[in-house]
Amino acid sequence: MQDASIKKQRIEQRLARRYRADRRFRRLGLAAVLFGLVCVLILFISIFSKGYSAFWQTRIQLPLVLDAAVLGVADTADLNRADYNGLVKKTLRQLFPEVVQRGEKRKLYGLVSTGAAHQIREMLIRTPDLLGSAQEIWVPADDDVDMLMKGKIDRSLPESERRLSDLELTWLDTLAAQGRIKKVWNTTFFTAGDSREPELAGIRGAVTGSFYTLLVTLSLSFPIGVASAVYLEEFAPKNRLTDLIEVNINNLAAVPSIVFGLLGLAVFINFFGVPRSVPLVGGLVLTLMTLPTIIIAGRAALRAVPPSIREAARGIGASPLQVVFHHVLPLAMPGMLTGTIIGMAQALGETAPLLVIGMVAFIVDIPGGLTEPATVLPVQIYLWADSPELAFLEKTSAAIMVLLLFLVVMNGLAIFLRKRFECRW
Amino acid sequence: MIENGQNQQTLSAFQTLNGHGAAAPVVVSGGRVSRDDRRTVGEPLVKDPRITCRSVNVWYDKTHAIQDVTLDIGRNQVIAMIGPSGCGKSTFLRCLNRMNDTIDSCRVDGQICLDEQDILGPQVDVVSLRAQVGMVFQKPNPFPKSIYDNVAYGPRIHGLVRGRVEEDELVESSLIKAGLWDEVKDRLTSPGTGLSGGQQQRLCIARAIAVSPEVILMDEPCSALDPIATAKIEELIDELRVQFTIVIVTHSMQQAARVSQRTAYFHLGELIEVGETKKIFTMPRHRLTEDYITGRFG
Ligand SMILES: Nc1ncnc2c1ncn2[C@@H]1O[C@H](COP(=O)(O)OP(=O)(O)O)[C@@H](O)[C@H]1O
Ligand SMILES: [Mg+2]
Numbered sequence: 013m014q015d016a017s018i019k020k021q022r023i024e025q026r027l028a029r030r031y032r033a034d035r036r037f038r039r040l041g042l043a044a045v046l047f048g049l050v051c052v053l054i055l056f057i058s059i060f061s062k063g064y065s066a067f068w069q070t071r072i073q074l075p076l077v078l079d080a081a082v083l084g085v086a087d088t089a090d091l092n093r094a095d096y097n098g099l100v101k102k103t104l105r106q107l108f109p110e111v112v113q114r115g116e117k118r119k120l121y122g123l124v125s126t127g128a129a130h131q132i133r134e135m136l137i138r139t140p141d142l143l144g145s146a147q148e149i150w151v152p153a154d155d156d157v158d159m160l161m162k163g164k165i166d167r168s169l170p171e172s173e174r175r176l177s178d179l180e181l182t183w184l185d186t187l188a189a190q191g192r193i194k195k196v197w198n199t200t201f202f203t204a205g206d207s208r209e210p211e212l213a214g215i216r217g218a219v220t221g222s223f224y225t226l227l228v229t230l231s232l233s234f235p236i237g238v239a240s241a242v243y244l245e246e247f248a249p250k251n252r253l254t255d256l257i258e259v260n261i262n263n264l265a266a267v268p269s270i271v272f273g274l275l276g277l278a279v280f281i282n283f284f285g286v287p288r289s290v291p292l293v294g295g296l297v298l299t300l301m302t303l304p305t306i307i308i309a310g311r312a313a314l315r316a317v318p319p320s321i322r323e324a325a326r327g328i329g330a331s332p333l334q335v336v337f338h339h340v341l342p343l344a345m346p347g348m349l350t351g352t353i354i355g356m357a358q359a360l361g362e363t364a365p366l367l368v369i370g371m372v373a374f375i376v377d378i379p380g381g382l383t384e385p386a387t388v389l390p391v392q393i394y395l396w397a398d399s400p401e402l403a404f405l406e407k408t409s410a411a412i413m414v415l416l417l418f419l420v421v422m423n424g425l426a427i428f429l430r431k432r433f434e435c436r437w
Numbered sequence: 438m439i440e441n442g443q444n445q446q447t448l449s450a451f452q453t454l455n456g457h458g459a460a461a462p463v464v465v466s467g468g469r470v471s472r473d474d475r476r477t478v479g480e481p482l483v484k485d486p487r488i489t490c491r492s493v494n495v496w497y498d499k500t501h502a503i504q505d506v507t508l509d510i511g512r513n514q515v516i517a518m519i520g521p522s523g524c525g526k527s528t529f530l531r532c533l534n535r536m537n538d539t540i541d542s543c544r545v546d547g548q549i550c551l552d553e554q555d556i557l558g559p560q561v562d563v564v565s566l567r568a569q570v571g572m573v574f575q576k577p578n579p580f581p582k583s584i585y586d587n588v589a590y591g592p593r594i595h596g597l598v599r600g601r602v603e604e605d606e607l608v609e610s611s612l613i614k615a616g617l618w619d620e621v622k623d624r625l626t627s628p629g630t631g632l633s634g635g636q637q638q639r640l641c642i643a644r645a646i647a648v649s650p651e652v653i654l655m656d657e658p659c660s661a662l663d664p665i666a667t668a669k670i671e672e673l674i675d676e677l678r679v680q681f682t683i684v685i686v687t688h689s690m691q692q693a694a695r696v697s698q699r700t701a702y703f704h705l706g707e708l709i710e711v712g713e714t715k716k717i718f719t720m721p722r723h724r725l726t727e728d729y730i731t732g733r734f735g
Contacts, residue, residue, distance in 0.1 A: 250541060320578035327574070328534065328591040328644060329567035338590075339580060 015164045053312055059416070063409025069198035069211065070158040072124055072187060074103045078136065088140035094131035096136075100151070108183060119180055122309040123187075125152040127200075127212045152200065153193070155210040155403035157184060161195060164402060175402070201410065206392065210403030213396075215411050217378045221291055221371070221386030222360060223420075224379060228295020229359050233302045234352050240303075241310030241348070246336050265304035272301045273365025277385040281369060288370035297365045301357040309351020313344035346433040353426040357419050363390040389415045470563065470723045475704075477715040478723045479712035480487025483511040483699075487652060488533060495528050495537065495549035495706075502528045506547075506708045508701060510652070515683040516675060517693035520703035521729065526686040531653050531704070533684065534570035535563045551652070568595050569578050570643035575657040577637035579629035579644070584621050587629040587640055588612060591648040607647060614680075615643035642673065646681065653677065655685040659692065671696050690730055694718050702726045 026068035039087070080086070082102055083094035101121050105111065111120050128151035136142055152158075156175045158375060159165050171178050187193050204214030240261075248254045276297035280286045286293045317340050325335040366372065371387050372395065387395070397407040451569050469480050486509035495503035502525045510516055510533075518526040528537065535556065537543040547554050556566055568591070579587050583587055588608045589598075598604040608625070612618040617639045621632070645653055655674070659667040674696045675684060687693050693700050694714060701711040702725070710717060710726040721727040 163557075318578075320574065320576055321580065323536070323574060324578040324580060324641070325566060326539065327534070327572035328594075328648065329564050330590075330594055332566050334594055338594075343581065 031253050040079045056416075059409050059412050063406055063411075063413050065162045065164075066406040066410035067198050068162070069200060070153040070161040070193060070195050072153045072157070073148055073150050073192040073194075074124070074128070075107070075146065076103055076132065076149050077146045078132075080143055083143075085143075087331075088143055091133070091140060091143070093135050094133070094136070096132045096338050099127075099132065100124060100128050107187075116179065119177065120183065121182065122154055123157055123180065125154050125211045126209060129151050130144025142149065150194070150196070152211045154400060157404050158211055160184065161193065162406075164406075188263060193384060194321060201407070205277055205376045206374060206387070206395070207376060208374075208400075210401050210407060213404070215389065215392060215414055217375060218387050218389045218392035218411070219414070220378050221375075222388040224382050224386060225293035225294040225298060225366075225371075225388055226356060226360060228292055228382060229298040229302055229353070230356060231293065232299040233306055233355065237306030237352065237355075238300075238310055238348055239302050241314060242336055242341065245309070245311045245314040246340065249330065261304050261307055265308055268364075269301050269362055270364040270368060272297050273368030275300065276365065276369050287383060287385075289373050289375075289387075290371075290383045291370050291379065291386050292382040294366050294386075295382075296387065297369055298359040298362060301362065301365060302359050305355035305358065306348070306352050309354070310344070310348045313351065314349060316403075317343045346430045349429045349433075350426045352393045353422050353429070357422045360388075360418060360422070361415065363388075366391055367394075389418070448678040467688040467712045468666045469727070472724045472728075474723075475707050475709070476585075477507065477708045478710045478726075479717070481508045481701075481711050482709065484510055486510055486549070487512045487552065489548075489550045490532075491548040493529070493532060493545065493549060495525070495532060496544045497528075497540070498542045498699060502706050503532070504706045508708060508711060510682060510684060511699065512682055513678055514699060515678050515685060516699045516701060517697035518684065518686045518701050518703060519688070519690060519693050519729070520709075522688070524637060524703040526703050527656050530684060530686050533652065533654055534558075534567050534572055535561070536572065538563060558587055559718065562622075568648045569650050570652045570654060572643050572652035573638070573645055573655040573658045575604060577634055577641055578663050579632070579637050579640050581628060581630050583626045584612075584632070584640060585625040588643050588647045591644060595648055597648060611643045611647040614646055614677070615639045616669065616676075617643055635662050635667070635669060638662060638666070639673065642677075646677070650681065651686065652682045655683065657686050657688060667692070690718070702729060704729075 076099060078099070082099050083091075083093045083096065084098070085091060101117075102208060104120050104124065105117070108120060111117055131151055132149065132247060154162070156165070157180075160167075160176055160181075165175055167174075167181065176184075184193065200212060201214045203216050205217030207213040244254065244258065248257075256371060276293060280293050280296050281288055286296070321339050321343065322335055325339045372391050373385060373387065375385050375387050375397070377384075393408055393411045393415065396404045396411060440684075468641065470672065473599075488510040490506060490508045490510075493503055493506045493508075494501070506529060518530065520526055528543075531537045532545055532549060533556075537545060543694060545557060547557070551566075555561070556570075580590065582590070584610055588611050589604055592598045592604065592607055598607055609618060609622075612621060617636060621640075632640060638661075642653075642658075659670050662670065671692060674685065677683060685693075685696065696715045700714045700717040702709045702717065702721075702723070704725050709711060710721060712721045717726065718730060721730060727733075
């Protein structure tokens with residue numbers, strides 16, 4: 013009797029301790045997850061709060077008189093060479109006739125982006141009939157004006173520490189009072205290539221460059237990676253040589269990416285003569301970098317296919333190739349695709365190796381193919397983050413948001429594929 | 438079945454084959470063969486065999502997993518392989534359709550003939566061999582495909598069917614033979630992995646018989662199943678005997694007694710005793726066999 017009660021007591025004491033340990037462990041785990049989430053949240057909030065304003069753009073309305081004399085053209089045939097800048101300047105002078113000093117005039121002209129003239133030119137070339145008419149046109153404002161309208165320039169600072177002088181502020185206030193200033197959705201950001209002027213810079217060039225680069229990477233690394241994984245896992249004899257290959261593939265996955273860039277520079281550019289700065293060579297370099305990831309993920313996916321399926325297929329008389337292609341590969345495909353997409357996501361975010369092969373050049377034009385100079389999103393971010401203009405700060409964050417969006421979409425796709433094609437047995 | 442005189446005859450023939458010579462008769466009538474005598478006792482040879490195995494040895498690297506086994510497998514019979522775990526029953530079974538080929542460390546020598554055709558030779562096409570010698574595994578392993586595709590897969594890869602109608606007929610007849618048709622005929626397109634364990638195993642049997650093999654190898658086909666499913670499979674094995682030759686490995690002596698006509702007892706890689714099932718279970722000649730079937734060791 014005595015013994016039994018002591019035993020019970022001891023077990024209960026012990027039990028309480030076990031439960032406490034259990035709860036402690038769970039709380040720790042939860043705390044770790046929460047910490048991670050909070051960090052991600054802070055990152056997202058900081059990027060979002062800095063970057064969302066880049067999706068809007070300040071525009072100024074100019075009452076243009078598209079006078080052939082002012083433009084310096086005789087007829088519509090000369091529209092290519094017309095003096096649109098002069099027209100913009102004249103219009104601004106008419107808006108503020110009291111400005112006569114040269115320095116002040118220059119400041120006045122500076123309110124409007126240099127892209128205004130370009131915009132008017134495009135418009136006139138598209139519809140030459142407008143020549144001679146009067147038009148109210150919304151043109152992009154200079155980036156400093158844009159910053160002011162977005163509240164990023166503090167009016168209370170002394171004039172000498174401000175990017176905009178008191179005079180400019182009064183002009184802008186006048187324009188605003190006339191309803192000649194508004195903020196619109198920034199389509200330029202999505203349709204333009206890079207530019208020295210923040211208000212004219214966009215990510216289209218970088219996104220296109222990234223697209224072509226990843227296209228090369230995907231179309232090379234997926235088939236090569238899957239084929240290597242299948243060969244190594246299913247067909248290769250297990251000997252010294254394949255052990256060596258396996259070790260080296262694992263090592264390659266850990267090689268710093270810039271080394272692949274140097275390799276690409278030496279092999280693809282210097283030896284094979286592929287042009288620099290083009291998506292083709294970028295894609296080749298990223299293929300080198302992504303291959304180990306895809307091969308390792310692919311082999312893991314193949315190994316996860318239960319041996320009983322292989323035995324079943326062999327037992328019924330399937331040839332080794334049929335075993336792999338009819339049974340093993342379909343079951344491993346979701347895992348392989350997940351690995352590939354994760355590899356692609358890595359490649360999308362990769363900067364260092366691309367700097368080495370010259371994809372860091374300042375490129376205004378949107379690349380039209382695999383062999384035209386291009387840059388990619390992360391490099392664009394790097395370039396913008398390096399720029400002194402305040403307006404590039406929000407552009408940087410906005411570009412990061414676009415990059416993150418692509419990454420989230422790609423990872424979502426990976427999860428979707430896994431869920432969709434995953435097969436239980 | 439086989440008279441005593443004939444027994445002696447076949448046995449001496451076997452001994453010559455086996456290299457033991459005519460001396461030292463193995464059969465000790467009315468007595469016991471001692472535990473230390475490891476020569477095969479009983480009737481390893483039969484008239485008109487489907488498969489003949491002569492001096493088969495199997496090594497895994499240095500492990501001598503099967504030692505000098507000589508055995509005939511009779512036509513349209515069920516032969517059961519029993520023995521303690523690790524004695525090489527599966528290894529021997531897997532020699533019969535060359536499934537050991539995929540194990541790098543495994544080396545097989547000796548002679549195994551299926552209807553006069555040597556199946557161990559390098560010139561043998563294992564793919565077509567496995568269309569002749571089907572296999573059912575311990576754990577039911579249907580493909581993660583539909584029930585229909587599971588059964589149709591073998592005939593498709595071997596090109597046995599022409600057109601959808603023929604294929605439908607073959608799938609139906611195979612499922613009927615495997616006793617599964619009534620249970621699955623309304624859901625042929627649902628995945629085979631969604632069936633119960635016993636149904637899955639019968640699906641695997643249907644898959645094996647769809648290619649009309651001559652021999653079906655079964656490696657402990659019921660060890661993962663409940664008693665009712667087991668009973669169904671045993672019944673099925675008995676029916677299939679009419680058309681196929683069946684080699685079944687089992688750890689259940691009752692099962693061996695129920696389904697088989699001949700029984701072979703393996704011990705540490707050696708074939709100790711083989712003979713008519715009834716005789717083995719009622720009058721084992723070898724002390725090791727007796728120990729095993731009386732449960733003195735397992
Ligand atoms: N793939 C393998 N590699 C090495 N040894 C093996 C392998 N398969 C089986 N063996 C060995 O061969 C012997 C017989 O195994 P097995 O045929 O599986 O026995 P059983 O089926 O009778 O239980 C055992 O000693 C086992 O350890
Ligand atoms: Mg076994």
